[in-house]
Amino acid sequence: MEEDQQGGASGPAIPIEGGPGYIVLAATPIGNMGDASARLISWLGSADIVAAEDTRRLHRLVTSLDVQVTGRIISYHEHNEAAKTPELLAQVQSGKVLLMVTDAGMPAVSDPGFRLVEAAAAAGVRVTAAPGPSAVLTALALSGLPTDRFCFEGFLPRKAGERAGRLSELAGERRTMVFFEAPHRLEVMLRALHTAFGPGRAAAVCRELTKTYEEVIRKPLSGLLEWAEAAEIRGEIVVVVAGAPEAAPGTPEDHVAAVNELMGQGLRMKEAVALVAHDVHVSKRELYGAVLAARG
Structure with missing residues (x-):
């Protein structure tokens, strides 16, 4: 690698004598x-x-x-x-x-x-x-969520009304979103995300990145909220949330795969059906029937 008058390939740049800093x-x-x-x-x-x-x-x-x-x-x-x-x-x-x-x-x-x-x-x-x-890029890479398009939202407002307003603006955001949060406010934040984005939105909480007790919890927002309610949370927190899905109500049969994916993560069929039906705006009863029919 070539070196210029401002510095070498690995060391610091050296200011030109009498020149600007x-x-x-x-x-x-x-x-x-x-x-x-x-x-x-x-x-x-x-x-x-x-x-x-x-x-x-x-x-x-x-x-x-x-x-x-x-x-x-x-x-x-x-x-x-x-x-x-x-x-x-x-x-x-x-x-x-x-x-x-x-x-x-x-x-x-x-x-x-x-x-x-x-x-x-x-x-x-x-x-x-x-x-x-970078905590932003590290969490994004570890989240298991799409990385081709993303946005960084930093800390959400602390006041409930302002926080709800910000999340309302982001409800239709298609890019993966990255947030920072303090551990003692994480449960409140996840509840706000759950309300604004729906319980089935995929997300990840990344805690203590690169440290001894690094932890990445990947669940739908409903699962993350349950985890946060029961856990004693410490350390630096980054929350990564999937972008909004394409608006595609379609037929109940079109969403059977999404239900099966949530069931593969450990949710019961009734819970998975409720989450998907909420997110794609189809009838829970019809979606439940479609899943049963697909399972033979």
């Missing part, structure tokens, strides 16, 4: 420290300024990676980013190299960093990235 957005591990990239490690040890969402977590990160930060460390989070952004941008424009890291994953994706990138773009300041771990 730039910003590096660096992804940090979402759980397993073994996922830290060589570029992240190199940047941590060489950047002039390290802007961190939580400086205590940054200290734990560099200690785990056995890296010595030589640059100035600045706290940069949702409560001060509006005030800090002009100061940081001025430092970069004076020739400094700024590394932006968050607690986990990629800066600017449901984390601080967007304001800084927006301001840098407006000012013509260069922004590059050291990509790496």
